[in-house]
Amino acid sequence: MLKTIQLHFYQLRAGLAFMNGNLQTTLKAIDRLVDLEPASPDFWSWRGRIHSQLDEAEKAEKDFERAFDLLHYVAVDNNTLSLMYLRRGWARNYLSQFDDALVDYSESLKYNPENWDTYQCRAAIYGYQREFAKGIADYDSALQIGIPIENQYLLIGRKLMLQVEMGIKEAATALNEYQVLSRFVLGRSSYFDNKIYQLYIYFYFKMHDYEQVIAICNHVLKKNPKDDSFYINRGLAYSSLKNNPAAIADFEVARTLAPKNAVAFNNLGYSYLMAGELERVSDYLEQALQLDPELAPAYGSRGHFAFVKGEYTQALSDFQREREFAHNLQFENYGIGGEAITRYQLGQIEEAKALWRTLRERDEAYRSIDRFKKENTWSEPALLVVAQLIDETAD
Helix, strand or coil, rough: CCCHHHHHHHHHHHHHHHHHHHHHHHHHHHHHHHCCCHHHHHHHHHHHHHHHHHHCHHHHHHHHHHHHHHHHCCCCCCCHHHHHHHHHHHHHHHCCHHHHHHHEEEEHHHHHHHHHHHHHHHHHHHHHHHHHHHHHHHHHHCCCCCCCCCHHHHHHHHHHHHHHHCCCCCCHHHHHHHHHHHHHCCCHHHHHHHCCCCCHHHHHHHHHHHHHHHHHHHHEEEEEEEEHHHHHHHHHHHCCCCHHHHHHHHHHHHHHHCCCCCHHHHHHHHHHHHCCCCCHHHHHHHHHHHHHHCHHHHHHHHHHHHHHHHCHHHHHHHHHHHHHHHHHHHHHHHHHHHCCCCCHCCCCHHHHHHHHHHHHHHCCCCHHHHHHHHHHCCCHHHHHHHHHHHHHCCC
């Protein structure tokens, strides 16, 4: 009887701590659950997910290994098995192991095809990999299942986002639709409000309306001044408007609030590059790559930095690594563009033009140099000059 009460208490404590974002308290509660019930695959898999969120990949791997090993000795129902695959998929997703995560999400759905959360997790990866039709289909599947109303509106927004990426809808049209729909749930919860505002920000970025991005970030940060993601978004908007001092200030706050956020360090280093403060660039970019050695944008930033310094061989290597580690078409294209520009500078003219023609085939943004410049306002000017030279001769 006492053990049952303890199990219930620590499950409740772990759940509440997780909802409040307190991962260390969550982990301590799950540790007690594992101590009380060491043969439970459910608890081991739960702990694996939390270890992954704490960037403790080796511990997470061991937890999941133990969880699935126990299935040889302990019978679990389909819902628990589905949840175990979902947790491992989520952990692999968090660790950027996207193909493995897709396998786990699909396994999860085999055992519980009515779990809307699994559909939306898989849809997010499909979107990241630019398999938009598959992502939209998964969002549709999730929306057909009875889910909380706030989550419905998040999924509708994410589906609209993929439709914009796919070219089915214009960003302005999607935004108008979503603003009409989401007004029914805005104000119910700061958590869901922030998720909805993040989607607004996406649409405004696609429309190049950076002032609106800044306005939304200002609104959110007044209520929650410790959300690093909105400082990053506002910093990106300032960068696009060439307001480098304001961008630097926001990225400085973001990296202070989230000292393990490699993106914040990368953006800060690149902003110093754009501001011409070259002596401050390298340290931040190297810190970004120490935090995440496979962060494609950081290699792109370092490639820009090397290009500006005239170190074209290094720049070429970095742009190629940006392509290698890119998890979506956008950053892969950035890497190809950087490689083309650098090869042109190295005198490899035909190779550069061939790469540029490849970009035109892959992405319509590269078919017009004016549009390319508009969508790459953050790019170092020297690269844009060379890009125009290639574009003029690539036909």
